[in-house]
Amino acid sequence: MPIRTGGGVAVTDHNAGDETQIRSVLQGRADAMRARDASQFLACFDPAIVKFDMAPPLQELGEAVLDPAGLQAWLDTWQDDIEYVIAKLTIAVADDVAFCHSLNHLHGTRTDGEREDMWTRSTLGLRKNDGVWKIVHEHHSVPIYMDGSNRPAFDLQP
Numbered sequence: 001m002p003i004r005t006g007g008g009v010a011v012t013d014h015n016a017g018d019e020t021q022i023r024s025v026l027q028g029r030a031d032a033m034r035a036r037d038a039s040q041f042l043a044c045f046d047p048a049i050v051k052f053d054m055a056p057p058l059q060e061l062g063e064a065v066l067d068p069a070g071l072q073a074w075l076d077t078w079q080d081d082i083e084y085v086i087a088k089l090t091i092a093v094a095d096d097v098a099f100c101h102s103l104n105h106l107h108g109t110r111t112d113g114e115r116e117d118m119w120t121r122s123t124l125g126l127r128k129n130d131g132v133w134k135i136v137h138e139h140h141s142v143p144i145y146m147d148g149s150n151r152p153a154f155d156l157q158p
Contacts, residue, residue, distance in 0.1 A: 018093045021133050022100065022126060026086060033084040033106075038072035046127060046134035053140050054120070054152075076111075083107040086122075088158060096128040103158050104140075118142070118154040 025044045032040035042065070051060045075082075085105040092099045101123045109115050125137035143153045 018098070018128070018133070019091055021128075022091055022093065022098055025126070025133050025135070026089070026100070026124075030084050030086055033075075034081045036072075036075040036078060036082060038068035038075055041071065042066055042068055044135050045138075046129070046136045048136055049138065050136065051138045053138070054142060079109045079111055081108070098126040098128075098133065100124040100126070119157055 029041055029044055032038075032043075045066060047062055047066065049060075049062060049065045051065045052058070053060065083105070084107075086102045087105060089100065089102040101121070104120050104122050105118075106120065107117045119142075121141045121143075123137075123139040124135050126133045127136045128134075143156065145151045145153055
């Protein structure tokens with residue numbers, strides 16, 4: 001299964017349907033990443049999205065995040081499908097807001113033949129509006145080695 005829990009799932013003040021819907025949002029994103037479909041990947045974002053990603057800039061907002069062109073250009077640098085797994089997923093829900101964090105594994109081959117195999121950290125904030133959960137905040141990161149090199153620690157595994 002593409003979404004694996006491992007750190008337990010924290011849930012509060014909601015019905016089971018909220019967690020199921022949130023898992024569906026995350027599953028749809030994972031499926032879109034694997035299929036290299038930027039438009040589908042971005043469909044789960046709220047128009048008020050705030051995004052902190054590994055690549056510059058420091059912050060992206062709204063329409064800049066919702067334009068699939070940049071993400072599609074990056075996805076097109078991969079051969080075939082991308083292996084993408086969400087692991088150690090934790091979900092907390094209260095009323096119309098939710099918070100998720102996970103470790104995500106990205107693995108595949110780039111069009112230049114280079115193999116990628118990395119784990120990243122992901123934190124998502126979601127809001128339910130008119131019964132639909134959408135992502136309003138996304139933050140991805142990778143630890144860096146504090147040995148003076150400041151290299152990203154893409155070799156770490158859970």
